[in-house]
Amino acid sequence: MALIKLFANLRKIAGTKETSIMGASVGAVVSGLVKRYPALEASLLVRSPGGLPGNGQIRSHVIITLNGNPITDLNLVVTEEDQIAIFPPMAGG
Amino acid sequence: MVDPRIYDMFREIGRDLYTANMISSHGGNLSIRLGDRVIIKRRGAMLGNLKQHDLIETRLDKNDSGVALASTELLVHRTVYLNTPALAICHCHPRTAVAFSLSRDEIVPIDNEASYLLKKIPVITEEFASGTPQMANKVAEALTNYKIIMLRGHGSFAIGQTLDDAFFWSSTLEEACQIMLFTKQINEPFIEYRGMSDSYSKF
Amino acid sequence: MNGWNGKILEIDLTTQTHKEYPLDMEMAKQFIGGRGLGARLLWDLVGPEVDPLSPENVLIFTNGPLTATGYQTSNRFSVTTKSPLTGTVLDANSGGFWGMQFKKTGYDVLIVRGKSPKPVWIEIKDSVVAINDASELWGMRVYAITEKLGQNNNKRNVLCIGPAGENLSRIAAIMNDRERAAARGGPGAVMGSKNLKAIVVEGSTRPEVDDKERYKFLMYETKKLLAASPLTSQALPEFGTVVLMNIMNNIGALATRNHQQTQFEGAEAISGEELTEKYLVKNASCWACPIGCTRISKTEKVEGEGPEFETTWAFGAQCGVDDLPAIIEVNSLCNDLGLDTISAGSTIACAMELSEKGYLDSDLRFGRADMLAGCVEDMAYRRDLGAELADGSLRLATKYGHPELSMSTKGLEFPAYDPRGLQGQGLLYATSNRGGCHMRGNMIGLEVLGLPKLIDRFQVQGKSAFVILHQNSNAAIDSLVVCKFTNMGVADEYFARVLGAVTGIPYATGELIKVGERVWNLERLYNNREGFTPKDDSLPPRLLTEAPTDGPSKGWVSHLEPMLKEYYRTRGWDENGVPTPKKLADLGLNKLVSGG
Numbered sequence: 001m002a003l004i005k006l007f008a009n010l011r012k013i014a015g016t017k018e019t020s021i022m023g024a025s026v027g028a029v030v031s032g033l034v035k036r037y038p039a040l041e042a043s044l045l046v047r048s049p050g051g052l053p054g055n056g057q058i059r060s061h062v063i064i065t066l067n068g069n070p071i072t073d074l075n076l077v078v079t080e081e082d083q084i085a086i087f088p089p090m091a092g093g
Numbered sequence: 094m095v096d097p098r099i100y101d102m103f104r105e106i107g108r109d110l111y112t113a114n115m116i117s118s119h120g121g122n123l124s125i126r127l128g129d130r131v132i133i134k135r136r137g138a139m140l141g142n143l144k145q146h147d148l149i150e151t152r153l154d155k156n157d158s159g160v161a162l163a164s165t166e167l168l169v170h171r172t173v174y175l176n177t178p179a180l181a182i183c184h185c186h187p188r189t190a191v192a193f194s195l196s197r198d199e200i201v202p203i204d205n206e207a208s209y210l211l212k213k214i215p216v217i218t219e220e221f222a223s224g225t226p227q228m229a230n231k232v233a234e235a236l237t238n239y240k241i242i243m244l245r246g247h248g249s250f251a252i253g254q255t256l257d258d259a260f261f262w263s264s265t266l267e268e269a270c271q272i273m274l275f276t277k278q279i280n281e282p283f284i285e286y287r288g289m290s291d292s293y294s295k296f
Numbered sequence: 297m298n299g300w301n302g303k304i305l306e307i308d309l310t311t312q313t314h315k316e317y318p319l320d321m322e323m324a325k326q327f328i329g330g331r332g333l334g335a336r337l338l339w340d341l342v343g344p345e346v347d348p349l350s351p352e353n354v355l356i357f358t359n360g361p362l363t364a365t366g367y368q369t370s371n372r373f374s375v376t377t378k379s380p381l382t383g384t385v386l387d388a389n390s391g392g393f394w395g396m397q398f399k400k401t402g403y404d405v406l407i408v409r410g411k412s413p414k415p416v417w418i419e420i421k422d423s424v425v426a427i428n429d430a431s432e433l434w435g436m437r438v439y440a441i442t443e444k445l446g447q448n449n450n451k452r453n454v455l456c457i458g459p460a461g462e463n464l465s466r467i468a469a470i471m472n473d474r475e476r477a478a479a480r481g482g483p484g485a486v487m488g489s490k491n492l493k494a495i496v497v498e499g500s501t502r503p504e505v506d507d508k509e510r511y512k513f514l515m516y517e518t519k520k521l522l523a524a525s526p527l528t529s530q531a532l533p534e535f536g537t538v539v540l541m542n543i544m545n546n547i548g549a550l551a552t553r554n555h556q557q558t559q560f561e562g563a564e565a566i567s568g569e570e571l572t573e574k575y576l577v578k579n580a581s582c583w584a585c586p587i588g589c590t591r592i593s594k595t596e597k598v599e600g601e602g603p604e605f606e607t608t609w610a611f612g613a614q615c616g617v618d619d620l621p622a623i624i625e626v627n628s629l630c631n632d633l634g635l636d637t638i639s640a641g642s643t644i645a646c647a648m649e650l651s652e653k654g655y656l657d658s659d660l661r662f663g664r665a666d667m668l669a670g671c672v673e674d675m676a677y678r679r680d681l682g683a684e685l686a687d688g689s690l691r692l693a694t695k696y697g698h699p700e701l702s703m704s705t706k707g708l709e710f711p712a713y714d715p716r717g718l719q720g721q722g723l724l725y726a727t728s729n730r731g732g733c734h735m736r737g738n739m740i741g742l743e744v745l746g747l748p749k750l751i752d753r754f755q756v757q758g759k760s761a762f763v764i765l766h767q768n769s770n771a772a773i774d775s776l777v778v779c780k781f782t783n784m785g786v787a788d789e790y791f792a793r794v795l796g797a798v799t800g801i802p803y804a805t806g807e808l809i810k811v812g813e814r815v816w817n818l819e820r821l822y823n824n825r826e827g828f829t830p831k832d833d834s835l836p837p838r839l840l841t842e843a844p845t846d847g848p849s850k851g852w853v854s855h856l857e858p859m860l861k862e863y864y865r866t867r868g869w870d871e872n873g874v875p876t877p878k879k880l881a882d883l884g885l886n887k888l889v890s891g892g
Binding site for chain 1: 525526527530531534535539542543546547548568569744745746747750753847848849
């Protein structure tokens with residue numbers, strides 16, 4: 001089970017700061033996360049009738065890091081020691 | 094040999110352009126600027142099926158790649174890089190946009206996405222299309238003020254910070270033109286849904 | 297006249313006289329306003345022989361043609377001078393309301409020269425200028441004097457220095473509208489050295505707009521774009537800039553304990569999430585801004601604006617402190633004393649390391665949240681240890697034999713982003729014209745946030761082109777003058793068109809960015825004239841040779857050298873970092889150097 005950390009308003013929406021999800025790829029883990037916390041769907045996923053992530057349907061500007069590295073490829077393999085962090089779009093100075 | 098990640102990026106976008114009918118087998122071009130160097134498709138290579146050796150890296154101001162000619166359009170790309178803020182260029186032949194370019198001096202989209210992102214796409218003309226300084230200068234000049242322009246009867250030139258951007262504008266343009274074509278076929282009165290849209294053609 | 301007012305006000309404090317004269321419109325077209333115009337004027341007025349704290353230095357306040365038009369965020373202004381901290385050209389930029397009001401007085405530029413024999417404050421009411429005695433006011437802190445001189449956000453605006461500026465701390469800020477700051481590089485000390493306590497403005501002239509229809513359309517589009525961008529419509533208003541704390545920590549680019557580490561175990565405790573949950577009262581905004589990134593925070597002891605991400609980092613991770621209320625309180629204190637929070641926090645961090653290593657005899661240690669407030673007070677009044685810290689980390693570290701422990705470039709302390717986690721950011725710091733600064737062209741958009749697209753933060757080749765584009769673009773935006781957060785949702789092509797609609801002078805997108813390139817090159821020429829060389833385009837040895845031993849940036853150092861070489865070539869400079877004659881001619885700057 002990979003560890004998922006949520007940040008900013010995603011915490012309030014999901015009602016938690018972190019959780020563990022099973023999944024072989026980043027996309028699968030995000031799918032699992034949205035299944036467990038359906039309220040996250042609107043923030044994380046592009047609204048589309050079919051499919052869940054794995055084919056690029058994460059909303060643009062959502063930031064996902066895998067063990068601290070920002071990634072865009074949802075097919076990346078995830079193992080038990082991995083940590084995934086998800087941030088909504090943001091910026092600063 | 095070009096960095097594999099860069100090759101992957103070119104190959105994927107090249108493939109997407111081909112399968113989206115925005116380019117013929119051997120037409121179009123993609124390039125990026127890496128500091129004072131350029132990476133561009135080799136002459137005669139197929140965007141839809143790029144191999145590692147199809148990408149040439151050369152100095153921006155002159156060809157030091159050891160390859161005779163990277164592309165007949167290298168001059169255009171160089172001129173654009175030297176005269177605009179572009180860091181990436183996508184040149185393709187989006188067929189619906191090309192068709193519209195034959196009968197107007199600017200393409201003003203009516204769909205939401207392109208209205209939001211592009212507003213207006215100027216159409217410029219240069220008969221002796223490929224590789225002449227006149228054409229290169231005309232294209233570069235137009236791109237100082239727009240991120241995507243049409244060369245009448247020929248195709249689009251789009252610029253951005255990354256190839257992704259440039260492809261995005263190109264794809265949006267073609268989608269906008271396809272929608273415009275459909276509305277002509279549908280042939281019903283247009284219901285304006287965008288605020289202040291008469292200003293788009295003055296963008 | 298459209299956009300610009302067309303007038304410069306010059307005040308000579310030595311003779312206590314003032315005069316006004318027309319703005320050179322050819323110069324204005326080339327440099328627009330704000331930072332660009334300031335740099336161009338400074339080039340003429342202040343040469344290498346001038347000590348920044350002498351009467352021969354000048355303070356140039358500039359607004360731009362867009363200022364006070366009502367275009368989104370058209371409230372900002374620039375202060376240009378020679379920096380007492382770095383010796384480079386300096387522009388410090390601030391928001392709030394003062395810039396808007398200054399534009400309404402009918403001037404584009406205020407040049408303050410000389411030194412008043414006694415403390416004074418200046419009042420500008422439209423074209424009526426008064427230089428008033430400030431002997432009763434000297435010594436007052438920022439909040440008190442702001443109120444005393446009649447601050448009213450929309451009508452009468454106070455710009456001032458606090459005790460730090462009066463005591464010539466080289467990291468002193470110029471404050472406006474109570475808690476806004478033009479702080480980096482120590483402009484407050486320049487103002488203090490002139491015996492100038494405050495500048496109060498009241499104006500009634502709104503700028504003219506040339507093409508009103510087009511201008512309205514562009515405002516409408518900007519409104520749509522800012523509302524559609526999740527950054528400007530959600531993240532910034534809800535969490536403010538401190539939202540960055542957790543993400544920078546997560547990716548291993550949050551400088552910690554004077555850049556000894558790249559992750560801070562206490563990041564969560566000082567994060568935007570924590571601030572919003574426990575200490576946030578509400579958000580607020582500057583004039584004509586729909587974004588609202590300002591925080592109003594409250595602890596048991598204080599309530600006021602801020603803290604921003606950089607402040608929270610500088611007194612937080614950089615000092616090894618995870619006590620957010622203490623940070624909120626020291627932020628408020630810095631505002632009241634008139635101190636640059638980034639430099640103050642990072643200088644204290646430097647002192648902490650020097651003390652822990654036994655080079656400096658003090659009780660300061662990383663994690664001593666309880667000492668922060670006392671430190672900044674002492675810095676503003678140059679008391680005890682504060683006297684050592686008041687002039688920034690480089691002078692401090694040099695005095696105690698270890699200049700390499702100052703986390704700065706050209707003497708300006710870095711902000712939070714550790715270059716070992718972001719290659720492009722390192723190049724940015726090394727080459728920024730006012731020293732180690734992120735506002736010259738923040739690379740985190742590309743290297744972290746995926747704006748417009750994620751690029752590899754560890755990639756070295758090709759980075760310079762991105763850095764250069766952002767440096768040029770930011771220089772242009774700083775010359776308009778609008779807020780760079782607008783740029784998060786609104787592309788440069790809109791700014792070019794708004795500028796054209798307001799002034800009646802068309803600027804292509806590329807031409808606007810070229811203005812930025814021109815400004816950048818002029819700033820470079822200025823620094824070269826001051827004697828800066830390529831070895832000043834550097835980073836501290838720690839960032840070049842000491843790789844983090846854990847975290848996502850483990851094993852990485854900044855590979856500055858190849859990036860810098862590529863940077864010079866790509867900028868059209870020779871290998872000594874000097875703009876070539878060809879480049880200068882292309883930018884219209886060749887006459888400046890040939891003495892023509």
